[in-house]
Structures are given as structure tokens and as C-alpha cells.
Amino acid sequence: MATAQISIQRYQLPESLEGPDARPFIEASDLSNIIEREIWGNDDHCHSAKTRFESARPNGYEDRSTYLAYDGDRIIGKALVDVPLTDNLQTCYALVLVHPDFRRRGVGSALYDAVERHALENSRSILMGWTDHRADFDPSQDVLVPATGAGAYPAASLAARFAIREGFSLAQVDRCSVLPVGGEPTALEALAAEAQQKAGADYAVVDWVDRCPDELLEQYAQLRKTMSTDVPMGELDWEEEVWDGGRVREDEDRLAREGGSSLVRAVLHKPTGRLVGHTFLERRAEKPNIVYQEDTLVLSEHRGHRLGMWLKAANLLAVAAVWPGAQRIYTWNAEENRHMLSVNIELGFAPEGYTAAWQKKLEA
Secondary structure (H helix, E strand, C coil): CEECCEEEEEECCCCCCCCHHHHHHHHHHHHHHHHHHHHHCCCCCCCCHHHHHHHHCCCCCEEEEEEEEEECCEEEEEEEEEEECCCCCCEEEEEEEECHHHCCCCHHHHHHHHHHHHHHHCCCCEEEEEEEEECCCCCCCCEECCCCCCCCEECCCHHHHHHHHCCCEEEEEEEEEEEECCCCCHHHHHHHHHHHHHHCCCEEEEEEECCCCHHHHHHHHHHHHHHHHHCCCCCCCCCCCCCCHHHHHHHHHHHHHCCEEEEEEEEEECCCCEEEEEEEEEEECCEEEEEEEEEEEECHHHCCCCHHHHHHHHHHHHHHHHCCCCCEEEEEEECCCHHHHHHHHHHCCEEEEEEEEEEEECCC
């Protein structure tokens, strides 16, 4: 596969990053960081090659492949393809990146051709991908709006133009929000106390760092399973993920290999002894100032008791003690998820950017 002097090659992940065969992976990781800085204007979402290496390893739940674009022996682009193995068996998840100095030369299209070929070879009929943009555009101007009518993404952006040209449609827009850490905790304490009072005596919060207690493992896995489809998914053809205790442990082990840590809070319904909600945060040692707010879920039959607010406020209050170097917390929510967005605004999160979810149906 080639375009002019550009060659596209599938990259075989090495056993480690120590040998000469790891050089392409390290260069490709540096390229990812160039793109992250270009998008966000900072290093907050950059990662080391070690972190990306652990994330790129295939496991029993996803097969992960990398394609690299070369100009001579210089890496100028990359494409990542994740193939789910236990659920969403019609789908591939893809990412295409091109070095800013080599755009508009067909590199992205050549990489995308490799992605689509990979998907079809794995009998997949749907491709999904995500792109980011800072919140520095006028949403009333030239924007794309998903079918849900919630959110907007700049139509003139490089990512949007590339996605539309390759036949993708805008399926959803997420809002990226950020919360500074280290301010006066009084407001968070008040929100947590008010929510706990609203929840009443039937509920209690349990928490752990890094590893779920064995006795809660399968219940926690069921919450992760429910989370996969309980949140708004826009026009994405997303099926419920398969989660069990083994997948939770794989997720925890991967994060540990990346030098990461998690802070989890779950809510226990005391009359039944069941977990009915959870929230968790993640941080990596290489980036001690940045925390990511991940899932927050309360089972539908237990909503209306401010359990989500209780969980999130209590977890955020713990950040300064567990991770004293933390400065900023990032989170993503679908624009149509107005309830959770309002909770985040109440907690002090402010818009930082937007993530577009793209989808394409493939023909065999």
C-alpha cells in the first residue's frame, strides 16, 4: 500500500520498549503527543510511550492493531484499530493521525484504507471513531449537529472534513469539562452532605483504591456492564458490553501496568445488600496533576435520591488526600445527557472542549 513516497505498514507490537524494534512505536507515541498539544494547547492529554504500549496490548476482550505511515524511515502517521472480541461483534473502533507537516498528501486516506480493509477482513460492518476540538468555536456558525440535536462540532475542522470525506456521519457530541482541584472544599462538602441526607438511611457509600474487594467484584462488574448502554449513545449502534469479574481485573491490571491508580466509590442499598451505583476516577503517575472522571451510574430503579451527586462529590473530595499532586479533573458527557451535565456544572466543572463520535456503515 503506498501513496507517492509514502508507505503504509502494519506494525507488530514488540515484546518490550527496550529493543530497536520498539523505535517505531516510540516515534508514533511522540506523534500522538504532537497532535494532542495541537488540539488542546497543553500537555494534559499527552502520555508516555510506556503508557501507550500497555494500552496497545491485545487482551481477551479486544484485539488491537497499529498501522504506520512512513516517509522513508520517518513515521508521519498512524492508525489504531480495536476489534472487540466478546461484544459489539459487528464493530471496529479506529483512530487516524497524520503529522501536521504531511497533511493533504493522501496519508490520512491511505491509513484509513488500511483501517477499513482490516475491519472487513475481521467481518465488521461498522466503524466508529472519536475526535476532539477545544471549546473555542461559535456553535451558531458553521457547525455539524447530530441527529439528536444536542451539541455541535465545527464543520471546518480538519477532523470533521476528513470524517465526512471518508463517509462517516456525526453520531454524537460529548462535552469535555474540567474542574480545578485544591480550591475551597466547602461547596463540595455541602453538596455531599445534602445528597447523603436526601438518600436516606437505606443507602451507604463504600470505596476502594485500585482494586475492587473480592466480595463486591461480580456486583461491580454488573454495574460496569449496565454503564455500557445506560448512558445516552446518540446514533451509535452500540450493544451492551460483556463484563464479569475477570474483565474488571484485566482493566485494573492494565491500569497498574500503565502506572495508573483508580479511586472508586459505590453505593450500597442496605435492605438488599446490593451495589446500585458507582463512580470512579483515574490518574497516572507520569501525569500526577491530571485526573480523569470516568463512569458514573445509578441503576434506574434507585434514581431520584441524589445518589449520583453523593458519589461524585464524595469521590472528588477524596482526590486531594489520595493524590495530593492533582490539579485538574477532566470528564466527558454526552450533550443530550442533561441531568449529568447539570450535576457536573453544580460541582464546578466548566466546558473545555467537545468530542465528536463518528460512525460509518461498511459494505462487504
